[in-house]
Amino acid sequence: MSTTPDSAVRAYLTLHREAFLEDLADWLRIPSVSADPERAGDVRRSAEWLAAKLTDTGFPTTEIWETGGLPAVFAEWPAGDPSAPTVLVYGHHDVQPAAREDGWHTDPFAPEIIDGKMYARGAADDKGQVFFHTLGVRAHLAATDRTAPAVNLKLLIEGEEESGSPNFPALIEKHADRLACDAVIVSDTGMWSKDTPTVCTGMRGLTDCQIDLYGPDQDIHSGSFGGAVPNPATEAARLAAALHDTDRRVAIPGFYDGMIELTDRERELFAELPFDEAEWLRTAHSHATLGEAGSTTLERIWARPTAEVNGIGGGYQGPGGKTIVPSTAQLKLSFRLVAGQNAAAVQQSVRDWIAAQLPAGIRHEISFWGATRPCLTPLDHPALQSVVRAMGRAFDQKIRFTREGGSGPAADLQDVLGVPVLFLGISVPSDGWHAPNEKVELDLLMKGVETAAHLWGDLAETWPTA
């Protein structure tokens, strides 16, 4: 199995670690904040910096891809063997906003290494985790004495992920031919913890909507009319309350249709993780757990679909009281989906259910904002097994499995390109994504480089797909 001698990789990394960190720090100095229109030039400079670095790394093709908004970077390095599998690495080079006065101990755009951690906006999300692929592929070549990687390697590093990737679906539709591959490796996630390295095997999907309810044509007097006409705020509440049964299962008929249940093996694997409920609640800023009966907290956030009230409003919300039956009310709901569920079918189930719940005298409108599909890679998928083996060699430890409860553009890649999506990340929850004092742990960053160095050879050897 060991196509790349582990010791050769480690020797190469020791030699190049310092320059690699200096380069990363250079990139992190570019404040590529996609949300800030005044930083558009910096996002472009970040793309150009990366493209140049990928050319230096050896990628024969590097291109800046324009979008309706901020630019992405594409790079391609064909394998020597044309029958090798093709892998597309996804990441992003834009970052969240950051300002010293938000509580940073250092300048967020002047990287500093303190106690083995590099502090800077984007250190973990996502520049550090994109950048480990540069040294990774060089180490792969050096240790195996190759001039081209063992797989056809493509990189797509977008520039608007922190702004919701508004132009990403159009971009990948447009370049679907160039992006064609056998698997996507998303390099924009994390692990369970420093001591428990993990691979993520899927993300939940998402569809969300707004429901407007209309009752009386204007607010009316609760004394003169209350108790005798329908109240849209009450009906909005009844809808929101009826979303779940007494077991906190989603009560919309058809909602669970087609969903892939967790296997016993997957439940065992989740249960192996050293879950500390008190610690998790601190992360959730919450004071108790609550969810679907029969599922653990990890199962609830990773592998169960949900219906969540994101917002509710109706009637008087100012100070004091106002004795009215309100004219209108509104609900904003989001549904997290898991593999096997069909977003369009869920939307139709929600529409049908709502129409059936409301009494005469309440008119309603419902608008869905969109849908992101769930993605899930089976535990026995050969590419996933390669990632696990490569990480296991880098970390010298058993690799466990997680999933991600959120939803992201990875699913767009799965949809458009029609291939499995795998997740390779070395960030840990304490890295402070989107928060002050974001950092990456240098030991883990180098494990990422090492994983990348082992991965391509393993994939080419064990998954001859082409």
Next chain:
Amino acid sequence: MSTTPDSAVRAYLTLHREAFLEDLADWLRIPSVSADPERAGDVRRSAEWLAAKLTDTGFPTTEIWETGGLPAVFAEWPAGDPSAPTVLVYGHHDVQPAAREDGWHTDPFAPEIIDGKMYARGAADDKGQVFFHTLGVRAHLAATDRTAPAVNLKLLIEGEEESGSPNFPALIEKHADRLACDAVIVSDTGMWSKDTPTVCTGMRGLTDCQIDLYGPDQDIHSGSFGGAVPNPATEAARLAAALHDTDRRVAIPGFYDGMIELTDRERELFAELPFDEAEWLRTAHSHATLGEAGSTTLERIWARPTAEVNGIGGGYQGPGGKTIVPSTAQLKLSFRLVAGQNAAAVQQSVRDWIAAQLPAGIRHEISFWGATRPCLTPLDHPALQSVVRAMGRAFDQKIRFTREGGSGPAADLQDVLGVPVLFLGISVPSDGWHAPNEKVELDLLMKGVETAAHLWGDLAETWPTA
């Protein structure tokens, strides 16, 4: 029974009708808008105008009573017979705001008589209905050849009713001795319609509250945490939804404790009223009726207690979607109460019920704004029978019974003075209270005068309470 010859009263009214209407128009020209601080001088001028008019009418005592806000008028006219019952007439001399540009066809403070109706702000609510007592008591004296009324007659005409009577409870507490009486006659309500004269026998009480729910310490990501922690917006909705059972009965244990159910006779009397649901729905600006199973619409708004959602809010209410589990949510609830219910006990039932409904991880606070007691006069109360007889003579028609679904300061009089509250009003729903083109129908106004002229003699003869 006829202590006052009806024909003598009518002759007296014919003689004085023109001057009476001219006087009322003078009073209506004073824009005594209590809600407008710039009109405070006009409200005082209105009080002084009324006090002078009551002195002219013959009241030996007329006083301006200062409050923490705008002044009230008190007048007292002892009966010749010291054993006669004592009656306190309640009304108000302040009016709602009005401006020509709101849709008035005439100047709201320049009364005009068109087609037998006097148009002006306050014509029906409430100056017209206060003013009919001046000519009423004079007609009573003239027709019975008395120099003092047959009852000890007191008037309390407040100046802040249209601003929520903020100083009224303190005022009546302070003057409880002067206001002592056997019954209160509220002269500030209406009848079913011109063709169906009615007496109101009660008002619903009211207590309302705000409930704040606290979940996560900040809004959290619905992907990372949704489905595994309690959501305060969901819990607010579940509370609001659980207020009613499937029969739309209030489901709070203890809520109905002690309430006086409608008798079969009262239900029959309600059913005798010519209720047109389509017309009523237009008045309610609503598109269907909905309420407690087993009760008619009139029973629901007049004689059943209710729980109403006046406002609900939580999470994101802006444009588009935001996939969060919100940190907080809020409910504003009002409860209409009927006779026999105890507001303090209802508040405690609500507190206990809410505390028992909420899951771990949701903290809550509840604040009640206050409580107005319900009031109800039994159909067989002798004073009510007098009102019915007096109206019957004035209208020459069967008098039917209504109740009022709203709540008002009348209940404060009942509470502080410990006496029954009766309602005598001749306004009709089309009179446009609080709306443009408020008017009073002159025929009905004169029926009010005539009722007042008959009432005191009937009361003194049939209800020798003292």
